[in-house]
Amino acid sequence: MVGLRELTASFVVPGPCGVAIRDRLKHLTPQDERVLRAVGEYQGALASRDLKTRCTDGHDHSTDTWAARKRELTGVSSSRIAGAITKATHDQWALARRCQAAHIRKLDAGIKTLRHRLSLPIGEKGTKRAAGGYRSKGEWFRKSRRLAALEDRHTAAVAEWQAGRVRVVRGGRRLLNTRHHLAQARLTEGQWRERWEAERWFLAADGESGKRFGNETIRVTSDGEASVKLPAPLAHLANARHGRYVLAARIAFAHRGAEWADRITANRAVACRIHLDVARGRWYLTTSWQRPVVQTIPLETARARGVIGVDTNADHFAAYRLDRHGNPIGGPRRFFYDLSGSAGHRDAQVRHALTRLLHWTQQAGAKAIAIEDLDFTAEKTRERHGRRKRFRKLISGMPTGKLKARLVSMAAKQGLAIVAVDPAYTSMWGAQHWQKPLATPRRKMSRHDAAGIAIGRRALGHPVRRRTAPPPHDQSDRAGHRTAQAGPGTRGREGTRPPTTDRPPGGPAPSGKRTRGTSASNTVRDAPSTHQRVHGPLTRTG
Missing domain, CATH: 3.30.420.140 (YqgF/RNase H-like domain)
Structure with missing residues (x-):
């Protein structure tokens, strides 16, 4: 058909490359919660400081600057915590860059559409592919002002992209803006502050293959015991050897628990994250791991x-x-x-x-x-x-x-x-x-x-249309099949129909006499057909 865009080929979507499961940390003691809050607040401050440094570096980031940041964090925490914080910082900066590029593309599309519609006469109708002109002079004027605003935003966004500057809010920009609309959000300032601080905590650790239970920082044993490696300034809060704090809660993953147990038993890497749901007042532990790429x-x-x-x-x-x-x-x-x-x-x-x-x-x-x-x-x-x-x-x-x-x-x-x-x-x-x-x-x-x-x-791989066009010549099956629904080996696809009666068309009855007299009728009715017919609208022959 003329004017239709070219269709892309169908494909099998690749399977997931990772797994994440979660369980609630039940029966935590008040001391457990105080320790988790202290660790999350301390490491969250380190993560905020590291993110600020990374954003300041911009395009000047290199392996040397990364190593310098990691050495600085190691002195006030540990090497594993420093590695987890710097990796999370790089992921967050990369996500902000992708969002910045998507914002620029969105501005480009809006500017292109506005310029096209402003170039058309007022009141001109559009098509399915492109919008028409604006309805009135007032709307045309307002859209011209919006075009100028979008062009200014586009210029500023492109300048920031070229300079390597990104805007990141630890804790979320939406929650930050909620601070100015507490009445609409039905929150008090104290409730908002508690949510804001909890979102800015950092209680996560990447896994390591070959280490005990796949993670040395936040460890969950096969019997469900959860413990946290405390940073150096908080080592006095430990209740176990080697600066660890063992929680009173027991973990039992109901979903994919057997798969998780197989991994930690073999000391394969699993990442762990502890977070607080402020609205419910519940603590959760989420563990995740990567899967090998499966061929679809x-x-x-x-x-x-x-x-x-x-x-x-x-x-x-x-x-x-x-x-x-x-x-x-x-x-x-x-x-x-x-x-x-x-x-x-x-x-x-x-x-x-x-x-x-x-x-x-x-x-x-x-x-x-x-x-x-x-x-x-x-x-x-x-x-x-x-x-x-x-x-x-x-x-x-x-x-x-x-x-x-x-x-x-x-x-x-x-x-x-x-x-x-x-x-x-x-x-x-x-x-x-x-x-x-x-x-x-x-x-x-x-x-x-x-x-x-x-x-x-x-x-x-079939066409969407229910029937294809009849073949050439005399519109019979001599040049090809008339339908595209049944496969070549389907029985009854193009078989001949048996006669509806036991006499040739137009011939007399077997006895040589009419079975009944003719009757005058104003309605023309088709004789009922007794031939076999393949049911369904798609395998019918014609």
């Missing part, structure tokens, strides 16, 4: 037993099962979730919907799930959609990145493959070719259900 299965292997096509929406997943030929099987399935409320509630809703989807996939016998490779980065800007605030809010609320990461992780645990497809035209073509043919009085087909079929067929 080939795309043809994932397609062998069909796929489950999934269309992601703002409140549900619309799924449809397809066989390897692209034929829909059964009816549509919908898995609903609610993305309102707190972040924890939204995450639990998405996790529950994905769990039901994975269970149904296993019951259906499929080994792959096809999903769109969604990225709304360019579509969420106010310059692109203007007054369509509801649509911008809708696509901004869809957790595409977190959803993809969680789905890949959960599917890998179940032995299922995730096939990512190009999202272009799936909803439009699905509704055009599949919604009406599959709708029955007992089966209601929505646009999203039809999009799930389109996604699944694209993952299988």
